[in-house]
Every structure is written in structure tokens, then in C-alpha cells.
Amino acid sequence: MSTKMKAALMYGPGDVRVETVDRPVCEPDGLILKIMAVGLCGSDIRNLTTDSRKGAYPFIYGHEITGIVDETGSEETRYKVGDRLFLFPGTYCMECEECISGHSENCSNTEVTKLAGTGGFAQYIAVKGEKIRRGGIYRIPENVSFEAASLAEPLTSVYACLENIRVGYPDTVVIIGAGPIGDFMAQLSKIRGAHRVIMIDINRRRLEMARQFGVDEIIDSSETDPIEAVLQLTGRKGADKVISATPVNATQTQSIHMVRKGGLVVFFGGVPKGSMTELDCNLIHYNNIWIKGHFGASYDQSMRAFRLAVSPEFPSGKFITHVLPLDEINKGIQLTRSGEAIKVVLHPWD
Numbered sequence: 001m002s003t004k005m006k007a008a009l010m011y012g013p014g015d016v017r018v019e020t021v022d023r024p025v026c027e028p029d030g031l032i033l034k035i036m037a038v039g040l041c042g043s044d045i046r047n048l049t050t051d052s053r054k055g056a057y058p059f060i061y062g063h064e065i066t067g068i069v070d071e072t073g074s075e076e077t078r079y080k081v082g083d084r085l086f087l088f089p090g091t092y093c094m095e096c097e098e099c100i101s102g103h104s105e106n107c108s109n110t111e112v113t114k115l116a117g118t119g120g121f122a123q124y125i126a127v128k129g130e131k132i133r134r135g136g137i138y139r140i141p142e143n144v145s146f147e148a149a150s151l152a153e154p155l156t157s158v159y160a161c162l163e164n165i166r167v168g169y170p171d172t173v174v175i176i177g178a179g180p181i182g183d184f185m186a187q188l189s190k191i192r193g194a195h196r197v198i199m200i201d202i203n204r205r206r207l208e209m210a211r212q213f214g215v216d217e218i219i220d221s222s223e224t225d226p227i228e229a230v231l232q233l234t235g236r237k238g239a240d241k242v243i244s245a246t247p248v249n250a251t252q253t254q255s256i257h258m259v260r261k262g263g264l265v266v267f268f269g270g271v272p273k274g275s276m277t278e279l280d281c282n283l284i285h286y287n288n289i290w291i292k293g294h295f296g297a298s299y300d301q302s303m304r305a306f307r308l309a310v311s312p313e314f315p316s317g318k319f320i321t322h323v324l325p326l327d328e329i330n331k332g333i334q335l336t337r338s339g340e341a342i343k344v345v346l347h348p349w350d
């Protein structure tokens with residue numbers, strides 16, 4: 001057995017190199033997963049292209065991990081060599097006040113939550129015994145591909161968000177940001193029974209691709225005033241629910257003006273730390289607008305989102321536009337940024 005492996009190491013903003021490094025060592029109560037497919041996430045791209053580690057490099061990102069158990073420690077009994085697994089990066093203690101109250105997405109046990117898996121842009125990853133005991137590892141059914149199963153990670157927070165805000169019939173939902181997350185939002189809104197989905201983006205190519213996920217109307221905000229366009233499409237009432245799924249403060253500012261009286265706005269996309277969003281609070285007050293932040297998912301939601309991702313009802317194949325060898329991770333970043341790719345999945349062994 002080789003003690004080396006291939007991995008994509010980040011050396012600084014935009015500096016990602018595929019190199020040979022030491023294969024991780026299996027702990028007595030842990031296991032080693034041979035990574036078969038790993039998704040390239042929007043947050044990975046943000047982390048890989050900014051000084052996300054504040055100088056602490058090299059570092060291996062990648063958290064949408066699927067693979068085969070390659071080795072188990074002498075004390076590990078739950079999984080065996082050959083098992084096909086999806087590693088959900090969230091881990092919950094199920095013991096703290098938040099977990100017990102049914103809100104494990106807010107788990108306050110940082111020792112446990114930091115078990116969250118990163119290091120997926122490699123051929124192998126070590127899984128700690130603590131992670132195995134706490135859960136968040138799911139078996140991939142035999143008839144489901146590793147690529148499809150890797151979508152369970154980005155799908156999870158979308159699933160949780162739409163469930164928490166009860167998207168359903170006869171909602172008109174506005175989604176700002178036609179990236180992979182926006183596309184998941186559109187598809188899942190329709191599965192949940194939303195009457196109409198309106199997608200807004202500045203990238204025409206992304207908007208056109210979004211149509212296949214149940215989007216009814218597209219608005220190119222590089223050409224059209226998106227607020228006026230939403231008002232026109234909704235008889236000047238505004239949408240029931242507006243989801244800002246971009247990393248931009250300006251779309252949060254706009255979202256308030258697209259929602260109907262008493263409607264709900266969700267800030268789903270993370271904006272740069274420390275940045276401030278300008279909001280028309282007079283309008284929020286008089287129009288009884290609800291504003292909600294969203295991040296993550298509860299343990300229960302992560303389980304159900306995984307089940308959806310691997311079910312035949314979910315068109316995972318439509319989302320995965322590119323499967324590339326890990327060596328081409330930089331190409332994957334470019335394809336995603338340009339809007340040519342929806343979801344890029346990387347193969348560490350090609």
C-alpha cells in the first residue's frame with residue numbers, strides 16, 4: 001500500500017497545486033475513505049480564491065465527499081472495507097441545549113461541530129472515530145453513483161431553508177442568483193409545490209440553463225431593473241418569498257423591494273464578513289416584511305436531504321454538467337465562475 005497520495009493544496013488566494021503528499025494514517029477507532037467523487041462547491045471557490053486561511057497554508061479544501069472505505073482501525077466496527085459512503089460535513093452532538101431543542105443546526109458543542117469534514121480534494125481522507133460515533137455519515141445505495149450522492153451536501157441547506165420557510169402551493173418564489181444553489185432552490189421549490197419561480201441573475205447563460213429546473217420566468221438584472229420586473233410579473237404585489245442566494249450585499253438590499261406585504265425575505269447567500277447591507281427599514285416596518293437568515297441544516301434535515309439526493313425523483317444528472325479529474329480543479333473553478341458549468345464534480349483517481 002502506497003503511503004503517498006495525490007491532493008490539491010491551496011498555497012494562497014487562487015494558488016491551487018496538485019501535488020503528492022502523505023496518505024493520512026488510520027486511527028484505531030477511525031477509518032480511511034478512498035475518495036471517489038468530490039463536489040466543487042461555491043464556498044470552496046470563495047475559500048480557494050481569497051485569503052480564507054489567513055496565511056495558514058498549505059490547506060486542502062473539499063467537503064462534498066463520497067468514497068469507499070479503504071481501511072478501518074482495529075476498534076472500528078460500524079463500517080467495513082468496501083462500504084460506499086457519503087460524508088456529510090456537519091456533525092451534531094445531540095446533547096447541547098440547541099440540539100435537544102430540535103435545532104441541531106445551531107449546535108453549540110464546537111468540539112463536535114469542528115469535526116466537519118474538509119480535505120476532500122485528495123485521494124484519501126481520514127475519518128475520526130468521534131465523527132463515526134456522532135453520525136452524519138450515510139451509506140450510498142448500490143444503484144446510485146458517487147457523483148449523484150455528492151450533491152447531498154449542497155442540497156442539504158437548500159432543503160432545510162425551503163422546509164423552514166414552508167415553500168409550497170401557491171407561492172411565487174423569487175430566487176436571486178442562478179448558481180448551482182439557486183438551481184437547487186428552483187427545482188426543490190417546484191417539487192414542494194410552488195406555483196411560480198422567478199430567477200434573477202446577471203449572467204444570461206446561467207439564466208437560460210436555470211429554465212430546466214422549473215424556473216418560470218427569468219430576469220437578467222444586467223439589462224433590466226429586477227425590482228420593477230418582479231413587480232410587473234406579480235401584478236405590482238411582489239412575491240411571497242424572496243431568497244437572496246448570492247454573496248453580494250446589493251441583492252439583499254433589492255430583495256426587500258420585491259416581496260409582498262407580509263412576505264418573507266431570506267438571506268441565504270453569505271456576504272463578506274464585516275460588510276454591511278443597506279436596508280429600507282421604513283418599508284420593512286410598514287409592509288410587515290419578515291427577514292430571515294439561513295445557514296446549514298439540522299441533523300434530521302441532513303438525513304432527509306440525503307435521501308432525496310439519492311432518490312430517483314431527484315434529477316441529479318441535470319445538475320452535474322462537468323466531471324473532471326482532480327488535476328483540473330483550476331479549470332473547474334473557471335468553468336463554475338464563468339457560468340458554463342452548473343455543478344463540477346472532481347475525480348481524484350482519473
Ligand SMILES: [Zn+2]
Nearest residue numbers: 041064153154
Ligand atoms: Zn458545499
Ligand SMILES: [Zn+2]
Nearest residue numbers: 093096099107
Ligand atoms: Zn449540540
